[in-house]
Amino acid sequence: MNHHKAKLFWITTLIVAVFSFVFLWLGVKFIIGQTVSTQNLLAYALLSLVFGGLSGAFFALDMKATFTIFVAGLLIGYFLMFWQFIAGLDGWGDLTGLLYLFMCAGIGLAAGLLVQLIWYLIRRTRRRRR
Secondary structure, three states: OOHHHHHHHHHHHHHHHHHHHHHHHHHHHHHHOOOOOHHHHHHHHHHHHHHHHHHHHHHHOOOHHHHHHHHHHHHHHHHHHHHHHHHOOOOOHHHHHHHHHHHHHHHHHHHHHHHHHHHHHHHHHHHHHO
């Protein structure tokens, strides 16, 4: 990886990881109103680094479709997570909110990779025709 791509990787990773961490912390601390322990903070940091690392890798490797769809899935997941946190659902809101986040992130990842694969196959087919 050249210097420019490495720089893109780290910048994108840092931005997505910081936003993910802040969204998780704000959701649990202020929307649900639970105390956040050190163990929780470490789990948020690890999850945020995974989200950030995936996003940074997709962006640095010029997988723009995958990056865009994955980040859109994360944003939708955080929105639905907050929605479930606010709704409450008799104590199940926190669990269902996190499940929505994981499902949307997973769907965004799978859909992004599928779109990127289709885009790659289309471009490869066009190059062969020339």
